[in-house]
Amino acid sequence: MRLRKVLLQCFAGVCIGISALISPAYSQQVPTALLHRAEKNLTRTIVHDIFSPPVASRIYLYANTAAYEALIHGDRAYNSVYGQVKGFPNIPAIPAEGKVNHELAATYAFFQTGSRLVFSEHLLLDSVRVILAAFGEKDSTVYKNSLKFGQAVSDSIMVWSATDNYAATRRKRRYTYSREKGKWTPTPPGYIDAVEPYWSQIRPCALDSAAQFKPVTPPAFSTDTSSAFMKDVREVYTKTQKLSQEEVLIASFWDCNPFYLNTQGHLNFATKKLSPGGHWISIAGQATESARKSWKETAVAYLCTSIALFDGFISCWDEKYRSQMIRPETVINAYMDEKWRPMLQTPPFPEYTSGHSVISAAAATVLTACLGDAFALNDDTETPYGLPVRHFRSFRHASDEAAISRLYGGIHYRSAIVNGQRQGELIGQHVLQKILLKR
Incomplete structure (x- = not known):
């Protein structure tokens, strides 16, 4: 009022x-x-x-x-x-x-x-x-x-x-962690409780249900060094030991962690950062502005992106709390190197699939439909956070970089990235098929 x-x-x-x-x-x-x-x-x-x-x-x-x-x-x-x-x-x-x-x-x-x-x-x-x-x-x-x-x-x-159903999910009981080996548990430094464990119960916009584009099952947890799971883990560990300057920049550019916690001795304080969805809303704005789109064309791009993000998170969170996949940090510390830390702070929710991969692919798919397959852009979203402008040849190029940044950052396995991208592409395509804004 x-x-x-x-x-x-x-x-x-x-x-x-x-x-x-x-x-x-x-x-x-x-x-x-x-x-x-x-x-x-x-x-x-x-x-x-x-x-x-x-x-x-x-x-x-x-x-x-x-x-x-x-x-x-x-x-x-x-x-x-x-x-x-x-x-x-x-x-x-x-x-x-x-x-x-x-x-x-x-x-x-x-x-x-x-x-x-x-x-x-x-x-x-x-x-x-x-x-x-x-x-x-x-x-x-x-x-x-x-x-x-x-x-x-x-x-x-x-x-x-x-x-x-948003109000109803606010009244749900506190999330109970699985005691099964290989399941997700909170990670350092804050050991923050599970974020939005009931988000799959939110009503989607274009999707018929949260599980409509359920991804393939992730590699089963195993400590066998020859298993598919441990190969994923080893790749994260090995890759993060030898990141190039460019890869460090990519990981930082796509961090987008609203929960970033600074720890100095006994002092803990948060650094407020953009969310992954906010980054893609920013991209939609920069792209339509540089293309000099009309009000209505711009509103279409913003709305399509918003729907893709919204349904993307519902679909991704549905899988996260179904598979409850353990994070690389927890596995590596327990079975490989107790002193290892990822470059990026591990977000407070299960690993599979990669949220960045899902929502970036979904957003890139709808923005490509709005503005073209080879729409080049200079993304200055992160300049307020001290990071330089990055150039992308297309929305898909930006989406691919956002996805692989999670491997560089040490917070996702490749399977979560690749399968998350496919999940997001399907969601984006469905949004375009289900909701027709321009006649």
């Missing part, structure tokens, strides 16, 4: 203060930079609140769905998600008393939805004031209708979100 009040004040001030500076056609020529800025500010809030990767994907899904639905309502060139996803609400009609500025309504719907899914709503306020001021909608009726419509869309999306 506080955000809504502030937004209404901002819009009122904008309507009066800068209407003389814009042309009558301005509201139809709003730069997509405003949408990109809105996405970045939601990501900033997600990072601040330290949401887990699966929960972050849920926030992106509902915020971007609200923005898309408000933006394309009534445009015959685009399809609503209504009728394509089970349980999706029929979006309310545009107010009868006049027109709406769809970009304005979409931005309002985006912020309204996002603000109800994060903890630190206040972090959005400063950016909202600046972003909304850039619209400058001078017609007071249009501006009021835009807010009213954006609010109605957000309300509908929030009603839909309330039925995805």
